Amino acid sequence: MARIELKNVRKQWTGATAVERIDLAIDDGAFIAVLGPSGCGKTTTLLMLAGIYSPSAGEIAFDGARVNDVEARDRNVGIVFQSYALYPNMSVLDNIMFPLRFKKIERAEGEARAREIAALVRIDALLDRRPSQLSGGQQQRVALARALVKRPHLLLLDEPLSNLDASLRLTMRTEIRRIQRELGVTTILVTHDQIEATTMADRIVVMNGGRIEQEGTAKDLYERPETLFVASFVGSPPINLLDGHVAGGEIKVREATLKVSGSAAGPIVLGIRPESLLVNASGMPAKIVAAEPMGREVLYSAEGALGLVRFIEPGAEARHREGQNISLAFHPEATLLFDKASGRRLDARIAS
Amino acid sequence: MSSHALPTAAAPRLRLDWPKLARRARLKRVTGRSALLAFLLIVSLPILLPYFWMVVISFTARSGGVSTQVLWTACAVIAPAVLIYSVVHIATPSRGLRLATALSLLVIAAVLLAGLVGRQLHLANYRFLWNPNIVEELRSKATAGGQFPSVWIAFRNSLALAISQTAIILVVASLAGYYISRFAFRGREAFLQGMLVLHAFPAMTLIIPIFLILHWIGLLDTIAGVMLVLATIELPFYVFVMKGFFDAVPWDIEMSAMTDGATRRQAFRMVVLPQVRVGLIAVGVFAFIRAWEEYIFVRTMLIENTNWVMSLYLFWVSDDIMGVDYGIVAAVSVFYVLPSLLLYVFCQRYLTQMTIGGIRG
Numbered sequence: 001m002a003r004i005e006l007k008n009v010r011k012q013w014t015g016a017t018a019v020e021r022i023d024l025a026i027d028d029g030a031f032i033a034v035l036g037p038s039g040c041g042k043t044t045t046l047l048m049l050a051g052i053y054s055p056s057a058g059e060i061a062f063d064g065a066r067v068n069d070v071e072a073r074d075r076n077v078g079i080v081f082q083s084y085a086l087y088p089n090m091s092v093l094d095n096i097m098f099p100l101r102f103k104k105i106e107r108a109e110g111e112a113r114a115r116e117i118a119a120l121v122r123i124d125a126l127l128d129r130r131p132s133q134l135s136g137g138q139q140q141r142v143a144l145a146r147a148l149v150k151r152p153h154l155l156l157l158d159e160p161l162s163n164l165d166a167s168l169r170l171t172m173r174t175e176i177r178r179i180q181r182e183l184g185v186t187t188i189l190v191t192h193d194q195i196e197a198t199t200m201a202d203r204i205v206v207m208n209g210g211r212i213e214q215e216g217t218a219k220d221l222y223e224r225p226e227t228l229f230v231a232s233f234v235g236s237p238p239i240n241l242l243d244g245h246v247a248g249g250e251i252k253v254r255e256a257t258l259k260v261s262g263s264a265a266g267p268i269v270l271g272i273r274p275e276s277l278l279v280n281a282s283g284m285p286a287k288i289v290a291a292e293p294m295g296r297e298v299l300y301s302a303e304g305a306l307g308l309v310r311f312i313e314p315g316a317e318a319r320h321r322e323g324q325n326i327s328l329a330f331h332p333e334a335t336l337l338f339d340k341a342s343g344r345r346l347d348a349r350i351a352s
Numbered sequence: 353m354s355s356h357a358l359p360t361a362a363a364p365r366l367r368l369d370w371p372k373l374a375r376r377a378r379l380k381r382v383t384g385r386s387a388l389l390a391f392l393l394i395v396s397l398p399i400l401l402p403y404f405w406m407v408v409i410s411f412t413a414r415s416g417g418v419s420t421q422v423l424w425t426a427c428a429v430i431a432p433a434v435l436i437y438s439v440v441h442i443a444t445p446s447r448g449l450r451l452a453t454a455l456s457l458l459v460i461a462a463v464l465l466a467g468l469v470g471r472q473l474h475l476a477n478y479r480f481l482w483n484p485n486i487v488e489e490l491r492s493k494a495t496a497g498g499q500f501p502s503v504w505i506a507f508r509n510s511l512a513l514a515i516s517q518t519a520i521i522l523v524v525a526s527l528a529g530y531y532i533s534r535f536a537f538r539g540r541e542a543f544l545q546g547m548l549v550l551h552a553f554p555a556m557t558l559i560i561p562i563f564l565i566l567h568w569i570g571l572l573d574t575i576a577g578v579m580l581v582l583a584t585i586e587l588p589f590y591v592f593v594m595k596g597f598f599d600a601v602p603w604d605i606e607m608s609a610m611t612d613g614a615t616r617r618q619a620f621r622m623v624v625l626p627q628v629r630v631g632l633i634a635v636g637v638f639a640f641i642r643a644w645e646e647y648i649f650v651r652t653m654l655i656e657n658t659n660w661v662m663s664l665y666l667f668w669v670s671d672d673i674m675g676v677d678y679g680i681v682a683a684v685s686v687f688y689v690l691p692s693l694l695l696y697v698f699c700q701r702y703l704t705q706m707t708i709g710g711i712r713g
Contacts, residue, residue, distance in 0.1 A: 050611050073613045085604035089626035098622075102613030146612070 002062045002153040002186055003028045004049070009058035011044050018044040020210035022058070026188065031180050033189040033201035037233070041210040042190045046156050049188065051075045062153055073102065075154075078147030078185075082159040084139045086131035092142050093118075093127040099150040114149055120179060121145045137168045144176065148183065155180070155187040161196055173199055194234055206230050228343040231271050231336060237299055240277070240309045242270045243340065251337075251350070256284055256305040262348025264337055270350075271336035274299070277311035279320070283329030291318040304328060382442060389438050403689075410686045411473045413679030422469045429464045433457045477679035480669075481687070486680060500672075501657045503687070506665035511691075513575050513582075513650075513661055514643040520583045521590050521639040522632060528587075529594025530620060534606075547588040555585040559652055566653060573655045581653070582643055590635050597631030598624070633702040641692045662688045 004026040011019040019041040034042045051072030100110040118124045121141040161169045198218035206213040214226045225231035244253035246264045286304025297312045332350040412422045440453045484502040571577030609619035647663040
């Protein structure tokens with residue numbers, strides 16, 4: 001277990017920059033998620049931590065010691081790949097014991113450790129099988145066991161759940177979290193799925209274009225997104241982002257004019273979460289364009305004074321028909337204002 | 353007005369004669385398969401018949417002219433058996449029935465053949481295996497310059513050539529293929545294209561320079577010299593094949609092995625190489641057979657009769673006694689073809705995967 005630090009880390013390929021600049025500190029035993037769209041540099045960062053790639057600039061430190069030049073094989077990092085990367089020519093037991101072959105460990109002791117870890121991830125009945133004889137979920141567990149058997153300083157999970165079906169994903173989410181707590185191993189999860197990130201990790205790092213956009217808890221990211229990117233990436237269904245213009249303490253969005261409290265001027269973007277909009281007689285006129293029942297709630301799209309917005313209402317059945325005229329209001333304290341040019345959040349909101 | 357209305361009685365027209373359609377589909381399937389089988393039998397005839405004839409001659413021919421009587425008798429027994437089995441195979445999908453038919457036909461054919469031609473079979477043509485003086489015996493003087501060597505010397509030379517060439521090609525092609533597949537280096541594209549050009553280039557055109565080079569470095573008329581020449585000419589193709597196999601091995605497995613504590617070399621040996629096992633077998637078999645059947649280069653570069661390989665032995669045997677004793681020529685041919693045939697039979701499962709490449713998860 002270790003405290004991990006990345007200082008000004010940068011990775012450049014010939015002709016392209018994968019990671020612009022990463023500054024991050026991860027506490028010993030913490031579980032953090034790196035969340036971002038594909039191509040944002042999250043897997044590159046992961047492979048730099050594992051020692052497969054070496055950073056072009058900056059420093060990676062384990063427990064305060066620089067490890068930039070330490071080879072992958074000496075870093076004692078466990079990694080679970082999206083494809084699981086099991087060795088097809090070996091049995092499950094040999095797969096799990098593979099990392100121990102390179103350490104000075106007696107075979108008997110190694111096997112005992114492998115069996116112990118196999119019991120922890122609940123695959124002790126499958127040890128004689130070949131990877132090709134296992135289901136996706138089982139392969140996933142083998143990969144996890146193999147990463148954990150060497151008692152790693154750091155556990156890296158690269159999109160570990162994306163190859164599983166929906167119900168298995170739910171189970172493995174809980175399982176990985178349980179195992180991580182039990183072992184207390186510092187863990188970094190890389191994912192593009194916000195549900196995975198928010199349910200499993202203590203803290204989330206949102207990455208975009210090779211940079212960290214924001215770091216915080218799921219609540220921070222959802223309620224106080226620092227940038228437009230974070231606001232739009234976190235939350236499902238996505239936040240409504242409406243272009244507007246602030247002048248003289250007033251904001252104009254399409255046909256609506258609203259009062260602003262706080263400092264803001266010029267072109268801005270107004271963000272309203274779908275659950276913050278509600279049908280209320282005191283609101284602005286709008287017309288339902290689409291009603292999509294999603295099980296527990298209904299997602300509506302409405303065209304009105306604010307433009308096209310999405311909002312949700314609890315309930316299994318749609319209460320408003322398509323084409324129906326309604327009146328939409330919102331909670332002013334739940335609105336977010338962003339500077340259009342820089343994309344940063346402004347310290348201002350709609351006044352009630 | 354009413355003429356524009358949809359006919360209300362349209363529904364009954366949709367009723368189809370299902371049994372008739374099923375009969376038609378069955379008939380189509382049977383005729384299709386019969387046609388295919390007939391086609392395959394006919395096109396395989398010109399390939400199979402010469403081999404079969406060669407085997408028949410080697411076991412039946414006596415000194416002097418050649419008689420086709422045994423061949424036609426054997427064909428008269430085997431052809432109906434094959435036809436009967438084909439009909440049964442098409443008529444029934446039952447595996448048990450097919451197997452029973454095949455077995456009973458085999459027994460009947462064996463009994464018939466034993467009765468009809470059994471007494472004409474003999475092993476005398478294979479006496480070259482223990483008697484090196486066949487040619488002298490038949491013609492009192494060999495044209496190949498003095499004593500004819502034992503066939504086992506030629507066999508040993510061929511084996512040495514084929515095995516060493518296979519070993520060289522396996523080692524070089526797997527390492528080079530891996531390197532080209534995994535590493536970016538300056539001139540990689542040019543290197544790949546160069547290899548393709550080399551392969552497309554007819555090696556025969558190089559025969560005079562190669563002969564001279566071998567002469568100058570003192571490797572002319574040695575097995576080692578021919579081995580180096582053949583390996584060099586064949587390598588580009590096999591490097592290319594192995595690169596394809598390595599391309600199909602995912603990076604993740606290697607990265608995983610390296611984070612698990614393996615060096616790059618250990619990762620290659622313990623994790624990557626087992627994934628391309630099929631490729632290694634295929635390349636090995638082809639390299640072996642290629643060297644076993646080699647004729648032009650060995651004909652040019654091996655001179656002494658103690659350096660003969662099997663193809664040269666066969667050439668000199670037929671050169672000396674063709675027209676005198678076809679039986680011995682046929683027997684030498686059978687003996688020559690046997691090793692590559694056996695290798696092919698045992699490894700054909702892997703060879704068919706060669707073009708596909710890839711790994712199973």
